[in-house]
Amino acid sequence: MTYSRIVGTGRYLPEKILTNFDLEKMVDTSDEWIRTRTGVERRHCVAPEQTTSDMCVEAAKVAMEDAGVDPTEIEMVVIGTTSPDLIFPNAATLVQHRLGIPACPCIATEEACTSFIYGVSIADKFIKAGEAKCVLVIGAECITKLIDWNDRNTCVLFGDGAGAVILKRSDEPGILATHLGADGQYKELLYYPVGASKDLYKAGTDEAAIMMTGNEVFKVAVKTLGNVAVEVLEKAGVSKDDLDWLVPHQANIRIIQATAKRLDLPMEKVILTVQDHGNTSAASVPMALDVGIRDGRIKKGQTVLMEAFGGGFTWGSVLMQL
Numbered sequence: 001m002t003y004s005r006i007v008g009t010g011r012y013l014p015e016k017i018l019t020n021f022d023l024e025k026m027v028d029t030s031d032e033w034i035r036t037r038t039g040v041e042r043r044h045c046v047a048p049e050q051t052t053s054d055m056c057v058e059a060a061k062v063a064m065e066d067a068g069v070d071p072t073e074i075e076m077v078v079i080g081t082t083s084p085d086l087i088f089p090n091a092a093t094l095v096q097h098r099l100g101i102p103a104c105p106c107i108a109t110e111e112a113c114t115s116f117i118y119g120v121s122i123a124d125k126f127i128k129a130g131e132a133k134c135v136l137v138i139g140a141e142c143i144t145k146l147i148d149w150n151d152r153n154t155c156v157l158f159g160d161g162a163g164a165v166i167l168k169r170s171d172e173p174g175i176l177a178t179h180l181g182a183d184g185q186y187k188e189l190l191y192y193p194v195g196a197s198k199d200l201y202k203a204g205t206d207e208a209a210i211m212m213t214g215n216e217v218f219k220v221a222v223k224t225l226g227n228v229a230v231e232v233l234e235k236a237g238v239s240k241d242d243l244d245w246l247v248p249h250q251a252n253i254r255i256i257q258a259t260a261k262r263l264d265l266p267m268e269k270v271i272l273t274v275q276d277h278g279n280t281s282a283a284s285v286p287m288a289l290d291v292g293i294r295d296g297r298i299k300k301g302q303t304v305l306m307e308a309f310g311g312g313f314t315w316g317s318v319l320m321q322l
């Protein structure tokens with residue numbers, strides 16, 4: 001049986017840290033409100049000249065070193081992001097060139113916070129089909145560049161960063177099952193109003209900012225994330241009792257607690273980074289995975305469930321043995 005396995009991870013966080021106390025000076029909010037409603041205490045923000053591909057390159061270097069993989073071994077690059085440097089060439093192409101990865105398929109996924117999970121699922125299929133042996137998958141966001149810093153409903157939630165993994169073909173179990181979904185009827189609840197072919201005139205104005213009806217998103221997120229966790233376990237024929245770790249999308253501590261409860265999983269088995277990173281959209285799951293592996297909690301051979309939910313709505317989960 002052929003599997004794809006994660007053999008290396010890495011992350012990059014921009015230097016600048018913005019705390020809840022800093023935000024108290026910018027909008028009508030409080031550290032207490034942000035912490036109790038979201039779990040966020042601080043977040044990293046890119047410098048004005050820094051881009052998503054800059055962060056991807058740094059995270060990828062760490063993941064390649066961790067995996068002991070040279071750029072010339074990589075046969076495909078997949079990058080999930082909602083905040084690419086350019087409309088085209090895509091982020092994967094920019095990063096491939098900067099890292100000296102030879103010509104290969106370079107794919108961009110854009111399912112908002114779920115983009116990394118979609119990327120892993122696509123890479124897994126290419127590896128299992130024999131189309132690639134070694135794939136670089138990254139989730140990265142400069143999401144603080146898409147925010148209205150006067151809107152307290154959104155500006156307290158998000159942060160920037162990049163998380164990378166190296167997936168390799170393996171005879172040992174790795175990814176056991178993936179589950180993806182989307183439902184476009186919820187577009188109005190969470191979206192960015194400017195694109196390449198619609199309302200481009202709004203670019204650079206106050207209207208160009210993430211729009212979110214938070215409490216409505218919250219309700220669907222709780223329900224959907226519980227369902228995708230259970231569905232991927234059923235697909236793989238794995239019992240929730242055999243789960244060692246949950247690596248969830250880090251949007252809100254209360255959503256994460258609800259998913260853990262649905263899985264009867266104590267919070268000690270959940271990797272939490274929301275307090276330090278905020279919601280980094282596509283970067284949140286790979287960065288949390290890297291944190292859990294590097295601090296020694298997630299160990300080789302353990303069963304890990306990753307899941308995410310984002311604008312669209314989109315959702316997805318990956319069940320794997322590390």
Ligand code: UT7
Pocket residue numbers: 028029030033034037038113152153154156213214215216217218221251252255279281309310311
């Ligand atoms: O990653 C992609 C998916 N995104 C998510 O999953 C986000 C899901 N949503 C959430 O995490 C939560 O809904 C939020 C954290 C965004 C908001 O928390 P909430 O408990 O749902 O609050 P709310 O939106 O219902 O607002 C409650 C009150 C409102 O005031 P009134 O109308 O009750 O007087 C808001 O105006 O809190 C107010 N509020 C704030 N107060 C202080 C909203 N933002 C803030 C703020 N500081 N930053």
